[in-house]
Amino acid sequence: MFEQEGRTKHSSWESDDMEITKSQTVAIDAESLHPMYASQNKKRKTNENLSFMTGLTKATRASKEECDMDMTKPLTKLDDGSITVLEFFNLFNLDFVIHNPRQSILPGKVGLSFSNTKDLLKDRYIDHPKQRVYEMDNQFLTEKVEGLKARMKDREKLLRHVNPRLWEEMRSFTEEELKRFGAKLKEKNNFFRKKSKVESHKLKGVLYSNLLRASKNEQQKLRGKLEESDVMLKDLDDCIQHLQAELNAVEGNGLEDSKPTLESAEQGLAAVTKSLADNERQIYELEVQKTCNLDKLKRLKTETQNLENHTDMLHRITEWKFEEKQGNFQVYSFLHKTLVLEVVFEKCDGDEAPERTISDIIFKFSLDERVSPCHAHLVHKLLSQYTEGETAWVKKYPTSKYIPKLLHDVGLVVSRCRLLGEEVRRLKLFGAMSLNILDISCVDTQVRLLFSSLEAFVKFELSVALTAAYPFCVPQVQNYKNHIGNTTVHQIEEIVSSVTPAKNLLTKIVKKINEDLLSGTPR
Known part of the structure; x- marks a missing residue:
């Protein structure tokens, strides 16, 4: 683009020189033909030259004064640091112009409908590939120009912010040093302009190589299409000959x-x-x-x-989960599969009857006592007593229609025992601070409680016997032992019997003992 612009300016200057030369030649011919006209013309030209030189001198002086005035303001800005990068370049008559990439001119018939096959093929295999290459090149150049435009924004910034070291050195330069610096800067500018022309020619070389590559690819595609067309035309000729032969045979018969x-x-x-x-x-x-x-x-x-x-x-x-149904038995589990209920049916001949007779009901406990907590042992002991205490399971639930009732009854007992275990676990975790429980443990179906209060100066232990009917029956106090103080077993029994059986019965009994005997206030 820079090269095209330079050629345009150069051609305009040459045209102006040619017009001036022509006008001078006509004037010389007129002087040689008419001496009188020549003398008059010579005087007139002398006067004109004198006036022109006088005006030129005045204009030069005025231009110099204006230039000095223009130089004074940027130099002042250079000293106080308010000069911008653009003003610094204008101080040395340097300008940077980024031209937009030239838009490719497409052929006049690109994308139109064609009645001529030749024009259609030219549009498809020549014009459109060239258009795609030009569009890619235009996009690349546009992105490059946009990147340079981002750098052009630095022209509006202050020189002392962009290059503080250069600004510090320029402040101390004399006028001669500034002129020499400007000359060097112009040399660098010219060098980079020439370098940009070289880069532009390289980009053109890349563009032309892409155009050549696209043309070769489309040429190969066209050759492939032509070969396919030749094969198709040959097949059509064979079909026509075959049809012609059949037609001749039909006409002959x-x-x-x-x-x-x-x-x-x-x-x-x-x-x-x-x-x-x-x-x-x-x-x-x-x-x-x-x-x-x-x-x-x-x-x-x-x-x-x-x-x-x-x-x-x-x-x-529910407390139960259905595990499996296999053959003549069904399996249900409770308490995370630590209690298993197996219902065994009698064998039946033929199709399965809607109601089957139960032959046996089996309970299996699979708790690992070595790793399980004590409240889990208590729950399983109570459930074991409950299952062993009911001897007539099959009489109570004789057929398969009683299985829901069986699961409901067993689930109620399991639920009560599970809540009791949770209650004992909570007392063991939080009872020491709020209820003065020094220790709590489970032995068989009994809960052993050790109370100690420094405020009341008492310490005693007792065991509470529980059953599977908890909390609807009053627990029995057993194995009472007093260590410190005057607390008696009758006081404990009175407190236990005074609590109404309901939910969290054991916790209520412990709270009542703590309030009456361990708080330190007489009641």
Whole structure:
């Protein structure tokens, strides 16, 4: 672009010089032909030259004064640090212009409809590939120009912010040093302008190589298309020759011989049409069936999700979980599979009856006593007493329709015992600080409690015997032992009997003992 602009200016200067030369030549010819005219013209030209020189001298002086005035203001800004980068370059008559990339001129018929095959092929395999290459080059140049424009914003910044070291040195320069610096700066500017022209020519070389590569690729594609077209034309010629031979054979045999052939062809066509209709009908039926199956599948997924949600809710509400059904027995589990209930049915011949007779009900405990906490041992001991105490399980639940009632009754007992275990665990964790419990442990079906109060100066221990009917029966006080103080077993029994059986009965009894005997205030 810089080169094109320079050629334009150079041509304009040459045209001006040619016009001046022509006007001077006409004037010389007129002087040589007419001496009188020449003398008059010479005087007139002398006067004009004198006036021109006088005006030129005045203009030069005025320009110099104006230049001095223009130089004074930037130098003042240079001293106080308010000069910008653009003003610093203008001080040395330097300017930087970023030209926009030249838009590629497309052929006049690109993208239009063509009636001529030659123009269509030219548009598809020549013009459009060139257009794509030019668009990519234009996009690359545009991005590069935008990047340079971002750097051009530095011209509006102060020189002391952009290059403080240069500004400090420039402040101490004399006028001669500034002129020498400006000359060097112009040399650098010219060098970079020439370098930009070299880069521009390199980019043109890349553009032309891309155009050549695109042309070669499209040429190969066109050759491939032409080869395919030649093969297709050859196949069509063979088909035409084959049809021509059949037509000649039909014409040679006569119309009578061709009628059976036509009838058989019509019958074959009718059979094919019928087969197509049957296939279309089957396809439609399969699509309808597919739609129905998809709807059914969607409905089954929704029902499955709902059943899973109900199952999760049931597991959260009930104490039991269904494990498996295999042969003549069903298995249910309680307390994280540490208690297993097996229901065994009598064998039946033939189809499975809607109501089956129960032959045995088995309870299995699988708690690991070595690693389990003491309150878990207490829960399983109480449940073991409950299951062993009921001897007539099969008489009470004789058939399969009683299984829900069996699970409900066992689940109630398991729930009460589980809540008792949670209650003992909470007392062991938090009872020391709030209820003066020094120690709590479980032995068989008894809960051993050791109380100690420094405020009341008492210390005693006792054991409370529990049953599977907890909390609907009053616990029995056993193994009372007093260590410090005057507390008696009768006081403990009175406190235990005074608490009404209800939820968290053991905790209420412990709180009552703490309030009456361990708080340090007489009651």
